[in-house]
Amino acid sequence: MSSDDEIDAVLKKLSVQDKIKLLTGLGWWHTEPIPEHDIPSVRFSDGPNGARGTRFFNGVPSSCFPSPIGLGSSFDTHLVDRIGQAIGDECRAKSTHVLLAPTVNTQRSPLGGRGFESFSEDPHLNGIIAASYIGGVQTKGVSATIKHFVANDQEFERFSISSEVSERALREIYLKPFQIAIKKANPWALMTAYNRVNGIHASENNKLLQDILLKEWKYKGLVMSDWTGVYSTVESVKAGVDLEMPGPSVMRGQALLRTLVAHKITLNDIDKRVANVLKLVDRAKESGIPFSGPEGSVDTPELRQLLRAAAADSVVLLKNDKHILPLKNSYKKIAVIGPNAKVAITSGGGSAGLLPTYTVSPLQGIREAARAIGADVEYAIGTPSHKYLPGLQQYIWQVDGQPGALMEFWNEAPTPNFISTSNDFGTPLPRPIWSTPTLGSNCVLFDGIDAEKVNTTCYMRYSAKFKPDEDGDWEIGLNFTGHANLFIDQKLIIEFVPTASGVDGFNAPDVRAVAKDLRAGQEYDLEIRMSNAFFASSGIPFPCWGVMRAGAVKIVDADVSIREAVALAHESDVVILVIGLNNDWETEGADRQDMELPGRTNDLVAEILRANTNTVIVNQSGTPVSMPWASKASTLLQAFYGGNELGNGLADVLFGLVNPSAKLPLTFPIRLEDNPSYPSYGDNGQESGKIYYNEGIFVGYRGYEIRKLAPLFPFGFGLTYSTFEYSNLATTEVSPDGHFNVSFDIKNSSRVPGREVAQLYVSDAQSSRPRPIKELKAFVKVALNPGETKRVDIALDREALSFYNEVDMCWVAESGTFGIHVGASSTDVRLKGEVKLDKTFTWTGL
Template sequence: MAVNFDIESVLTKLTVADKVKLLSGLGWWNTEPIPRAGVPSIKLSDGPNGIRGSYFFNGTPSSCFPCSTGLGSSFDVELARRVGEALGDEARAKGVHVLLAPTVNTQRSPLGGRGFESFAEDPHLNGTIAAAYINGLQSKGISATIKHFVANDQEYQRFSISSEVSERALREIYLKPFQIAIKNANPWAVMSAYNRVNGLHVSEDKRLLDDVLRKEWGFKGMIMSDWIGVYSTAESIKAGLDLEMPGPSVMRGRALERALAAEKVFVRDLDVRVRKVLGLVKKGIESGVPFDVGEGFVDTPEQRQILREAARDAIVLLKNDKKLLPLSNQYKKIAVIGPNAAIAMTSGGGSARLLSTYATSPLEGIQAAAKEIGAEVTYTIGATTHKYLHLLNPYIHLSSGGPGALMEFWNDMPSKDFMSTTPDLPAPLSDPTWTTTTKSTDCFLMDNIDEKVNYVCWIKYSTKFVPNEDGDWEFSLNVAGRANLFFDNKLLIDLSTNPEQGDSFFGIGTVDLRAVAPALKAGQDYNLEIRLENAEFAERGSPFKSWGGIRIGGFRKIEPEVELKHAVEIASDADVVVLVVGLNHDLESEGFDRPHMDLPGLTDTLVSEIFKANPNTIVVNQTGTPVTMPWISEASTLVQAFFGGNELGNALADILFGKVNPSGKLPLTFPQRLEDSPAYPSYGDKGQEHGKILYNEGIFVGYRSYEIRKLAPLFPFGFGLSYTTFKYSDLKTSSISEEGKFSVTFTITNTGHINGREIAQVYISDTQASLPRPVKELKAFTKVTLAPGEGKSVTLDLDKEALGFYDDRAAQWIAEKGTFTVHVAASSSDLRLEGSIELRKTLTWIGL
C-alpha cells in the first residue's frame, strides 16, 4: 500500500456512490474500501484495557491491562504513556489501525456500569492520564478514539436518555477531560455518545460536534458514532458526524441516497465528511500496519513486565493500622479466603472484556510468594457472589480429548424433534452446514462464523464435562435464542419454552436459569449438550446482527452456612488471613448500571465473621468503582485492588509481601453510603424523569461535592498509604505572568526506612469569585521516587486554566483578578502546604 495517499486526489476519483459508501462501516470492525480509488479498509478494535481484535467469538488472546480506574490510581503520566505504547504493539500484532479508547466519561455515581472504564472523577486527572495514554498509543502509529463524547454517564436507557446539564457543568466537568486530551495529545478520532444532551442526540448535535469540538478546540480528526449510535441521516451529516458504525448502514447508505435526492444534503456536505474518513485511512496507511492479515498477540518478557508494573500501581493501600503489611516470614500459615481469590478478575464487562493471553489469580500469586518465605497457604471460597456461575472452561474437553467443545450449525432444522424437551436426547441429526470448535462456554456469536451459515439457524454445542470435585454441581444457562441443556443425556435446563428475557448478551438474551446435577464424581466424563435455535431471536429485531449466544456456567453446589463455617475454621487456624472480596465483570459491565453499592451475596457477613475468627485479617477489595464497607471500623488492613489485568495476582503478591511499596491513590471518592454520592437520587432508572436525567449537582461532582457539603467520605479522592512516610516543605510560588502562567515549587522527603513513591497533588482555591466555586480543585500532580532520607525539590508549571471557570452568561472562560490559595497535598483531605498567588488582571478566553 502506497504511503503517499493524497486525500484531495483520491476525492476526485470517487463517485457519489463511493462517497456514500465511505460514510458507514463494513461490518463490525472495518471501514469500507474503494479499491478502484486506492482506499483500503482500515480495522478498528475495542477497548480501553486491551486489543480484542475482530472477534467476540473464538477471538485471539490479548494482553489485558488494569481497568482505567486502576490506571488512574497510579497518577503516573509516564506509566500511562508506556501502557499506550504496549497497546500499540498489540494493535500491530492484530492488524488493528484504530483503537476505540480511551474512555473519559466522568463518574457521576458509583453505580455507573462503565465507571471502571474512565480514569477519574476529576477532569484534570482524567484528561491528563488520557492524554499520556493517547500519546503512547499514537507514537506507534495507532489511532486513539477518545470516547464517549459527551455526558454518557449511565447505562440505563443509554440510547435515548437525555443528560440535562447546565452549560457551566458541561464545560468544567464533562467536556473538560476531552478538552485536555485534545489539547495535549491530539487524538486522531472521537466517538460520539449514544445519549442526548439537553434533548438532542449528540450524534446530530452541531453545537457540540462542530461549534465546540472542531471550531473552538480546533479538532482536526474524524468523528465516528458509537456502535448503532446514529439515529438520523441528514441531521448527523450536517452536524459533523463523519462515520456511522457499524455496517451495514442503517441511517446512511440508501437512506443517504434518498436524502441527496431530496436535497436534504448535498454532495458538498458528503465531501466534508469523506475528507475526514480519508484522513483516518491515511493515518492507517502511514502507520505501516498491514491490511487483511491474521491476528496475533504479544507475549514477551517486556510485555509481562509492563503488565505487572501497571497492575502494581493500580493497587491502593487504604488501611494498615496494625502494620500487618508487608507480610514477613513470621507468618508461616496463610489462609486465603474469598470469592475473588481463586479466579483472576482481570477486567470489567462489556466492550472492555477480552480473552487474556494468560492470567494469574490472587491465590496463585500469593502461593508463589509464600513459597519463597516457606509459608503454607490454605484456601476456601467462603461465600459465592457471582451473578452468573463461573464458566466451565477448565473442565470441558472434546470427545477426541483436546480442550473445548464442538459446535455444529444447520441452516435447516436438522431433525423434527431437535428442540424436544423429552428426557432422552432426540434422534440422529442431518449433516451440519458448518462445524467449529471453541474452548469457552461463553459464546457470543457476533462474528467469526462461516459465511455459508444463515443468521436464522440451529446450533448444537457438545462437550465432555469433568468435575474437579465430588458432589452436587449447579449449572446455569442463558442464551440469545431458545435452547435446552442436556446433561448426561437428560434434560437439565429448559430455555426453549417461552424463555423470559434478561440482560445477558448486552440485554438481548434470556434470563439465567439454574439446575442441579446430583452426586457427580471428580474425574469422570459427563456428556453436556446444548441445542439452540435462534429464529425468534433474529425476528425480534436485535440491534446486534448475530447468530445468537450461549453461556454455560457451573460450580460445585455450596451450602452457604456450611462454607462460611469452613472459612471461619481455616481463618482461626492461620497466622494471617488474606480475604479477597469484590465484584466481577458480571456485576460491573457495559449494558446495565449497578442496582446498589453493596458487595454481593454474603460477602459482608463473611468479612465480619473472618474478623471475629482472626484479627490478623487483610481485606483485599477488588472492584472497579466504590462499594459500601459496613465492616470498615473492624478492618485494620484494607487494600483496593481494582481489576488488574493479566498480572493481577503477581502484582497483589508483590504489594502484600513487600517486594514493591504501594504508591497508588484513589481516583474516585469512596462514599460511606449511596445517598452521600453527588448524583443521588438523580441517577439511573429511579432517577429519570420522563427520559431525562437532571444533573442537579452541577459542577459539584466527586470530591467537590463532599467538600462543599462538608460531608466526610469513607475514603477521600487522592488518598493512599505507603509503607514509608513523606514530609512536605519549602513551598514557593512564582508570580503570575501576563498570560496567566505560574509555577509551584516544594520539597518532598522520604522520612521512612524503605524506598517509596509519593503522589503530590496541587489544588487551587478561589474564594473571591463572582460565581460559586468548589472549595478547591486539582490542577497539577506529580509522582516522585525517593530513597530513605532523600529529599527532592519539585516544580510544577500551571497556567490560566488552573485559575479559571466557565462564565455561561458571557460564554467564555474567565480567571478573575484577585488572590488564589495554593494547596500542596497528599490527598484531597490531607493538605500539607499552603501559599497564595495574585492575579493582577482578569483574563478571558475561548477554546484551547
C-alpha cells in the same frame, strides 16, 4: 498524511455512491474499501484495557492491562504512556489501525456500569492520564479514539436518556477531560455517545460537534458514532459525524442518497465527512500496518513484567493500622479466603472484555510469593459472590482431550426433534454445515462465524465433556437469545424458552437447574441444542447469530462454607480475604442498583475479622462499594481489576516486593446517599426520559467538600510503606496570561524506598461565581530513596485559575488571590500558599 489538495483530488474521482459508501462501516470492525481508488479497509478493535481484535467469538488472545480506573489510581503518566505503547504494539500484531479507547466519561455515581472504564471522577486527572494513554498508542501509528462524547455516564436507557446538564458543569466537568486530551495528545478519532445531551442525541448535536468540537476546539480528526449510535440521516451528517458504525448502514446508504436527491443535504456536506474518512485511511497507510492482515498476540518477558508492574501500581493501600503489611517471614500459615481469590477477574464486562493470553489469580500469586518466605497457603471460598453462574471453561474438554467445547452449525434442523425436550439421541446428526472449537461458554456470536456457510437463522450444538472438580450437587445455568435445551448424559437439565427479556444475552438472567450427585473428576456428556430463530426475527440490523452463556457451580450451604472459612482463619497466622465485585456486576449495559457487596460477603468479612485480627482485606471492584466493617478492619486494600497479572501484582504489594504508591482516583462514600449525584441517577432518578445533573460542578470530592461531608476514603488517598515530608513551598508571580510555577521539597523520612504522588489543588475564595473548595490542577509522582529529598517544580497556566462563564460563554480567570494547596490527598494538605492575578482575562477554545 495527504494534504488537503490531495484529499480534494481523490474526492473528485469518487462517485456519489462511492462517497456515501465510505460513510458507514463494513461489518463490525472495518470501513468500506474502494479498491479501484486505492482506498483499503481500515480495521478497528475494542479497548480500553487491551486490543481484543476483530472477534467477540473465538478471538485471538490479547494482553489485558488493569482497567482504566486502576491506571488512573497509579497517577503515573510515564507508566500509562508505556501501557499505551504496549497496547499499540498489540494492535499492530492484530493488523488493527484504530483502537476504540480511551473512555473519559465522568464517574458521577458509584453505580455506573462502565465506571471502571474511565480514569477518574476528576476531569484533570481523567484528561491527563487519557493524554498519556493516547500518546503511547499513537506513537505506534495506531489511532486512538477518545470516547464517548459526551455525558454518557450511566447505562440505564443509554440510547435515549437525556443528560440534562448546565453549561458550566458540561464545560468544567464533562467536556474538560476531552478538551485536555485533545489539546495535549490530539487523538486521531473521537466517538460520539449514545445518549441525548439536553434533549438532542450526541450524534446529531450541532452545539457539541460543530460549535464546540470542530469550530471552537478546531478538532481535525475523524468523528465516528458509537456502535448503532446514529439515529438520523441528515442531522448526523450535518452535525459532523463522519462514520456510522457498524455496517451495514441503518441511517445512511440509500437513505442518504435519497436526502441528497431531495436537497435536504448537499454534496459539500458529504464531501466534508468523506474527507475525514480519507485522512484516517491515509494515517492507516502511513502506519505500515497491513490491511486485511492476520491477527496475532504479543507475549514477551518484557511485556509480562510491564503487566505485572501495572497491576501492582493500581493497588491502593487504604489501611495498615497494625503494620501487618508487608507480610513477614514469621507468618508460616496463610489463609486465603474469599470468592475473588481463586478466579482471575481481569476486567469489567461488556466491550472491555477480551480473551487474555494468560491469567494469574490472587490465590496463584499469593501461593507463589508465600513459597519464597516458606509459608503454607490454604484456601476456602467462604461465600460465593456471582450474579451469573461462573463459566464452564475450567470444567470442559473436547472429545480429543483438548480444552473447551465443539460448536456446530446447521442451516436446517438436523433432525425433526432437534430442539425437543425428549430428544432422540440415538438418531445420528447429519454433518454440520460448519463447526469450530471454542474455549469458553460465553459465546457472543456477533462474529467469528463463517457467514458464507452459516445463515443468520440457524441451529447449533455446543458439546463437551464436563468434568466437575468437587463432589456434590451442581447448579447449572443457561441463557440464550433463542430456544435452547441443555442435557447432561442425554438427560434434560434445562429448557430455555425464549422471551423478550431473554433476547439480551448479556444481561438477562440465567435459567437454572440442579444436576445431582456429580462426582469430581468424572466425565459427563454435556450438550446444548439451540435454535436462534426467535432472536433472528427480533429485527437486529446487522448479521448476528445470538449470544449463548452457560455456567456451573457446586452448590454450597452458605452457613457451612462461612463456618469452614472461619475455622481456617482461626488456625492461621494471617488471613488474606479477597472479596468484591466482578464483570457480572460491573458491565456495559447495566448499572448497579446499590453499593452493596454481593450475597453474604459482609457476613463473611465480619466473621473472619472476629476469628483472626491479623486479617488483610482486599476489595476488588471498579467503583466504590459499601464497607460497613471498615472501622473494624486494620488492613485494607483496593485492588480494582488488574488484568493478566493481577495475582502477581497484588502479591508483590502484600509481600513487600513493591511498595504501594497508588491513590484513589475517585471518592469512596460511606453511603450511596452521600454521593453528590444521589438521587438523580439511573432508573431511580430519571424523569420522562431525562436525568438531571443536579449536583452541577460539585461532582466527586467537590461535592463532599462543599457539603462538609466526610467520605469513607477521600479522593487522592493512598498509603505506602514509606513516610514523606513536604516543605519549602514557593510560588512565582502570575503572568498576565496566567502562567506561574509552584515548587516544594519532598523528603522520604522512612527507611523504605518509595514513591509519593504529590497533588496540587487551587482554590478561589474571591470568585464572583460559586466554586469548589479546591480543585486538582496538577500532580507529580516522585521516587525517593530513604532520607532523600527532591525539589519538585510544577508549571501551571490559565487553566489552573479559570471557571466557565455561561452567560458570556467563555473561560474566565478573575483577578484576585488564589490558594495553593499541596499534599498527599484531597484532605491531607501539607503546604499552603497563595498566588495573585492582577487583571481578569477571558478566552474561548483550547
